[in-house]
Each structure stands twice: as C-alpha cells, then as structure tokens.
Amino acid sequence: MSDPSLSTLRNRTFDELAVGDHARIERTLGIRDIQLFAAVSGDVNPQHLDPDYAAHTPFHGIIAHGMWGASLISAVLGTQLPGPGTIYLSQSLNFRAPVRVGDRVTVEVRVTDLEKAQQRVRLACICTLPDGTVAIEGEALVQAPEEPVERIRTTLPDIHIREPAENGLRTLLAHVRTLDAIRVAVVHPCDEISLKAALDAHHEGLIEPVLVAPRARLEQAAQSLGATLDGLDIRDVPHSHAAADQAVALVRAGEVEALMKGSLHTDELMAAVVRRDGLRTKRRVSHCYLMQTPQYPRPFIITDAAINIAPTLDQKADIIRNAIDLAHAIGVSDPRVAILAAVETVSAAMPATLDAAALCKMADRGQISGGRLDGPLAFDNAISQAAARIKGIHSDVAGQADILVAPDLESGNMLAKQLMYLGDAASAGLVLGARVPIVLTSRADTYESRIASCALALLLAHHYRSAPP
Template sequence: MDEPLSPSPPGLAEIIGRARGREPIRVAVVHPCDELSLRAALDARQAGLIDPILVAPRARLEQAARELGGSLEGVQTLDAPHSHAAAEQAVALVRAGGAEALMKGSLHTDELMGAVVAREGLRTSRRVSHCYLLQTPHYPRPFIVTDAAINIAPDLEQKADIIRNAIDLAHAIGVAEPRVAILAAVETVNAAMPATLDAAALCKMADRGQISGALLDGPLAFDNAISIAAARAKGIRSEVAGRADILVVPDLESGNMLAKQLMFLGEAASAGIVLGARVPIILTSRADAYETRMASCALALLLAHHYRSSPP
C-alpha cells in the first residue's frame, strides 16, 4: 500500500494540447442543425482537432449558421433529408473510409446509435460503451467512469467489453497499465449482491488473460477505490485500491449519477467518448461546456490515431 504511485496520466488540458500536435481527423458530424452543435464542430475545426463533414439538411445547416453568425465556407457538407437519413449517411461514409470518427449533432442519441449498431453499421465484436474522462481538484489524476450513458444493465460479458473499451481509451491517452476498480456497495463478495459476483468474476477473467492490458480489482466500494486512507482503514491490500484510473460502475443509473455528481458538485472537468464501434463516437450533451466539447474531440483524435495501429 505504501509503494510510490505510477506517473500520473495527462490532464484534460494536456490531452487537448497533445491532440493539437497531431494531424486532424475527418469527422462525420451528424445533423448539427442547432447553434450549439454546429458551433462545437466549427470550433473543433478552428482548434485544429477535426476536419468536419456536416451531414444534414442543407437548408437547416444554413439557418443554423446564420443564427450562429458563422460561415460554412470551406466546410464539406452532405445533404440529407432528415436526421435519420443523416445518421445512415454518416455511418456509410465511415464504412467507405471517408471519416475516422462520428460526432453527434442535434439528434437523439438512440437515433445515432441505432445506425451505428445496425447490421450494415459500424459494429465490431465488442459491445459499444461510453466513457467519461473526468478530472477533479479533489483527486490527484484524471480517471475514467464507465458505462454511464449506453448500457443500462450490463451482464458479465458486456461488463468485460466495457472494461476492454476503457482500457483502450487509457492506452490511447498514455496510461500504459491502468488500474481498474470494479465498483459495488461493499468490498467483499456477497451472494445477495450481483455486482460483487460480477466483480469477482471479472478479476478472475483478468487473471486468465481474458481481459488484458490493465490491473483489475473488485469489488471495491467507491471510497476504497479512490482513497488510500479508506482502503487502509478496511485492511484492503491492493495495487488498485485508492488510486484507480478506471471506475467500472454496476449499471447506467449508478454511473450516470456518479459522473454528474462529480461534474456538478465535485468541480470535475469532463470529456466523453463512445468506444467499441469501428471508430470513436463523440457524444456530447446540450449541457456540455466548451472545454468538454473540445476535450471530447481531442479524445476522438487520439483514439483514431491509436486505432490506425491497433484497430478495435
């Protein structure tokens, strides 16, 4: 418990800076037909993170640009009759090699993800999942919370893929061997609490090489996962407890509440990305700050470059 910590992973500002030092990626932006989503795409282009391809009804794009006071000059657009068609066209563009990432505009998440996971979509052998990368002044390094946006009540196999996706993200941002804490309400295995059984099984899967590239431990309660003092008080001896890089939640509801509490009460800066498809998917919310949108685009850029040598 007292050995020195491994080097801290880069913070969100450093991640954005690192991404700006690389070649921008072509991103199919799906239906950016309001001021917020169009601004995000154009700002990320101005920041040198993405080369956007706006897939949407041309008339609505032009109206959004007028409301924004911006210009579409020099930006590639693909006309689509409506949001559903825009999602399908964007996915087809990625399949044809015309883009290395997707970005959600002003359409519902289910509509975009429906096109992604369709038979002719962008599925891989992995389960698709969402990762929040968070950085709060109350914890010494950035960390990932997953899955808080896609999988409602994942089973054991789905949790294994959720972990594999998060490990890929950690590797892409420079964490060579991330520490993965599998969360539950307690740190002991309890037959009456399925989350603890899943945690134990996932750790054994890691022991057998079914999940690789990280150190896993669980079940761990949240305090034991992020506080060395709390882990020590419980007598937990672990290379993960107290210094987790990845927090794996039992279900979407607990994960969403944890992430939002950290953002709105814990002063956490955030970025979000969907993994497990053939390309990263930038999944932003209307409530996201400018910094969140830029950091999410930076994650997509780093992942896309990572995928060139290590496809998902």
C-alpha cells in the same frame, strides 16, 4: 445549546499547567491542503503536486509536505495548549512516515516538563495515522502565557483552489497538437449548440468536419450563430435518420475516422451504428467519461454512464476492455481498474459483487488484458488509499484507480454528474467499441468539455490506425 468551546479560544497560563496535560486535533489531508500549502510556502516540489512524477518515487504517489504536519502541531500549541499568548521558542521534528491524500492525521501535544524560572514548557509532539503509524514526532519548547486570554475564534475565509477547466484542456490540446486533424462526420448539427461545437473543434485544428444534415437547416443554424459554412464539406440529406445512415456509410467507405453527434437523439444515431451493416465490432459498444477533479491526483475514466443500462457479465467485460483501450490511447500503459459495488466483499445477495469477482478471475485467466483489475470495491476504497487501509484492503488498485467501472448505467451516470456539478470535475466523453470513436455531445456540455471530447477522439482515431478495434 451550542458548545461555546467551539467558538471561543481560551488559553492556559503557566500556573494552570501540569505535566501530563495534553490536547489534540484531527485533520484529513485533501489535495487542496497540499495545493494551498504549496501556494503559501512556494514549495512546488513535484513529489507533492505531480502525480506522474510522484508515482515513480519511493513513495509511489503524492504525499503531503512534511511541514504541513508540523504546522498542525503549531495549531494545537497556539489555540489549545497552552493556547493564545504562547511564544514558540524551538521545535525538533523527526519524520517517520508519509502522509497521503485521504489520511486522517491525529496531532497531539503533551506537557513533559515545566521550567518555572522562565515559565517555559516542554511538550512531546506526535502525529499519527489511522492505523497507529507515527508520521511525525518531536519536542516543542514554548513560553507559556502569563495572563488568561479568552477570544472569539476568528472565522477564516472559505478558500477554494480550483484548477481551471481550461488548464486541463490546454494540457490535452498540447498533447494532441502534433497529430493531424481527422475527418469527422458531424451528424445532423442543426441547432446552434451542436454546430458551434463542430466549428469550434475545427477552429482548434482537431477535426475536419463533414456536416451531414439538411442544408437549409444547417444554413439557418449558421446564420443564427453569425458563422459561415464556406469551404466546409456538407452532405445534404432530408432528415436526421438519413443523416445517421449517411454518416455510417462514410465510415464504411473510409472517408471519415470518427462520428460526432449533433442535434438528433442518441438512440437514433446509435441504432445506425450498432445494426448489422453498421459499425459493430466484436466488442460491445460502451461509453467512457474521462474526468479530472481537484480532489483526485490523476485523470480517471468512468464507465458506462450512457449506453448500457444493466450490462451482463460478458458486456461488462467488453466495457472494461474498451476503457482499457482508451487508457492506453491517453498514455496509461497499465491502468488500474476498480470494479465498483456498494461493498468490498462478495455477497450472493448483491449480483454486482459476484460480477466483480468473476471479472477479476477472467483477468487472471487472460480473458481481459492490458490492465490490473480489482473488485468489488466500494467507491471510497477505489479512490482513497486511507479508506482502503482502514478496511484492510491490500491491492495495487485500491485508492489509486485509473478506471471506475459502475455496476449499471444509473449509478454510473449519477456518479459522473455528481462529480461534474458538485466536484468541479472537467470531463470528456466518447463511445467506444464501434469501428471509430463517437463523440456524444450534450446541450449542457461546456465549451471545454466539447473540445476535450474531440481531442480525445483525435487521440483514439490515431491509436486505431495501428490497433484497430
């Protein structure tokens, strides 16, 4: 049988109250709580909403509005003690510590004095963090209800604040708007989806496409789209395998600065890229997703979710180096790299934890540079400062990772897809470690994802002009 107290609000009249009576609620702060509070209050202080600004404040990150915690005190007074019918008269507040995204706040009120003549009640109010730190404390003075009230709890609407994918895309496009378009070999774009992706990126001023494919099939796809190929550079080849070979040759000849996958299979393109006379560098080729989700205050990279199935320690080192290069290209000068595992402790029974520890030591010895590494870290400790504090993890990386390094392709791919389909994450994807960036488009990609991937390739190609891989 369900607990009726969960669906019913009951108050306590003045005569039912005694000194020492108390009530409390718990609430975990999410980024959407901050956004909703800002939307309702109009308080758009960047300390609460702008990760870049907040990172350089004394709090070193986004924190909740102080009055968000105070509003929880009001919620306890109005729904539990004394409850419905309570009239707020005054409230004092002292803000002792910030509340951060992921913190679970306990809010408690306790009766300290009863003024019978006017049926007024004084209550001590306190908001505490999981480690016992007091975030807010103060005192409330209320007038208690005279009559008992019992009401069905109002069902609130399910409110979602979703950062439209095009907003993140606009930010990225604005960032690259001053850069010249790059010539990109689009490899075998012989279906409507892949051809449209190339034409859209061309329309946005990101790429000058060189279409490498059988001309007849290109024209058929263009006709189906109702598009024209007039004025575009087309390299006629007999089939997809030849298209991959020709695209690689164009890179080696210096005619293009990036590749973009069309309707051929990824393995077919990558085989041409990684062969000895292809586009190999001293690095292992790997894939990076650049992602942004409403629940995390900054864009972040997931790697490797598409190329390396079960990478070795040396291959993981290259995967991290590639991701750090991408972070530098997008303006993150000292990225925080979280090496993921199922746990945050090193165990001989879990090879991923051993690799993580070794990678961190390699960074200590200067074998991996350009970022700060920590691991092994479980996913919650990598992205939640509250979870890290509860586990006693003290780290520059934990809770604020810029790069998430998966132990293998399966876990990385599942993590990325879960964030896309269940976490409203916007994404862009690139292959790194070759002589040029490679855009791997998918039939399931959105318009925003395809354009963002091309914008990312544009950034990286310009970065490679001064710092080639």
